[in-house]
Amino acid sequence: MGKAENSRIALPVGSNLDRFINKNQEAFKYATGELSQLIRDLAYAGKVVNREINRAGLAGITGAYGSENVQGEEQQNLDVAANIRFTRALKKGGEVAAIISEEDEDIIDLNNPRSKYIIAIDPLDGSSNIDVNVSIGTIFSIYRRISPAGSPVQEEDVLQAGKHQVAAGYILYGSSTMFVYTTGKGVNGFTYEPSLGEYILSHQNMKMPKDGKVYSVNEGSYRSFDDDVKAYIETCKDRGYSARYIGSLVADFHRNLLKGGIYIYPSTEKAPNGKLRLMYECNALAMIAEQAGGLATDGKQRIMDIEPESLHQRVPFFVGSKHMVEEASK
Numbered sequence: 001m002g003k004a005e006n007s008r009i010a011l012p013v014g015s016n017l018d019r020f021i022n023k024n025q026e027a028f029k030y031a032t033g034e035l036s037q038l039i040r041d042l043a044y045a046g047k048v049v050n051r052e053i054n055r056a057g058l059a060g061i062t063g064a065y066g067s068e069n070v071q072g073e074e075q076q077n078l079d080v081a082a083n084i085r086f087t088r089a090l091k092k093g094g095e096v097a098a099i100i101s102e103e104d105e106d107i108i109d110l111n112n113p114r115s116k117y118i119i120a121i122d123p124l125d126g127s128s129n130i131d132v133n134v135s136i137g138t139i140f141s142i143y144r145r146i147s148p149a150g151s152p153v154q155e156e157d158v159l160q161a162g163k164h165q166v167a168a169g170y171i172l173y174g175s176s177t178m179f180v181y182t183t184g185k186g187v188n189g190f191t192y193e194p195s196l197g198e199y200i201l202s203h204q205n206m207k208m209p210k211d212g213k214v215y216s217v218n219e220g221s222y223r224s225f226d227d228d229v230k231a232y233i234e235t236c237k238d239r240g241y242s243a244r245y246i247g248s249l250v251a252d253f254h255r256n257l258l259k260g261g262i263y264i265y266p267s268t269e270k271a272p273n274g275k276l277r278l279m280y281e282c283n284a285l286a287m288i289a290e291q292a293g294g295l296a297t298d299g300k301q302r303i304m305d306i307e308p309e310s311l312h313q314r315v316p317f318f319v320g321s322k323h324m325v326e327e328a329s330k
Helices: 004-010 016-026 034-054 077-093 125-130 219-224 227-238 250-260 278-291 321-329
Strands: 062-070 074-076 096-101 116-124 136-144 165-172 176-183 187-193 199-205 214-216 260-264 296-297 317-320
Touching: 016 034, 016 187, 016 199, 034 077, 034 116, 034 136, 034 165, 034 176, 034 187, 034 278, 074 096, 077 096, 077 125, 116 125, 116 278, 125 136, 125 278, 136 250, 136 278, 165 250, 165 278, 176 199, 176 250, 176 278, 199 250, 214 250, 219 227, 227 260, 227 321, 250 260, 260 321, 278 296, 278 317, 296 321, 317 321
Parallel strands: 096 116, 214 260
Antiparallel strands: 062 074, 116 136, 136 165, 165 176, 176 187, 187 199, 260 317, 296 317
């Protein structure tokens, strides 16, 4: 075992995020410090958003913003606030050349032409649950730009297949706040300790069970599912599996990551290409799932092999325990 692998495994649970990043930086093939700083910038913005979520009811910033985003979805006040917080943190950090965000129709050029990275982000996933105090999250993907540093950002820098991600993660804002990420060397989770203002390593080298007894799908749309999807859901019921659907992608995924299960958002009559976005939802969670021993497909092919055609491209999504996804994809 190499030095980098040894340091990654030996790090004790209870270490803070900064120490973990420093200890593991050399395991990353582009280890020059920029990626480490970028992850810190995301973690910091997550603290700010966590604070605003926790005080949202008292501050009167819950509810609808009064406009729709590029998806045609009604924006919540905290959608807008989270998008601003992450964009501002990444711009000031200086390590990101451009951002793809769920909340913006076009690429956000941060005017950092020498920066080496591109971020795809859903600043606040599940925001329709804010008003009822249900867990929500942030999802992010990190890509290394293809065009030379110092030149304008090109379309090829932004529209990369998920297999080219150099890191991915999510922040879950729930009963506790967690920062979970991977750089392709396993998945690690950090729980936020507000009295210290630190993310503490709480879930080291996370592994998704190969099988599970939970299926997560919006059964309200059952009648519009393909027959194959209906057949798989009936199989789950026949086996006595539990139906668990929160309606916040990060929360449903996180539960299945820890306990085993499958999350399904198939094509429907209303959304023939699926509803979830490839670039800033599916690719990130697919990378985390695979690093934890799970799988992610669109029902036919591996999610991370799909070549994107547009910033806000939608795909059907099957993600979770390996054996369950394999069976569902048949």
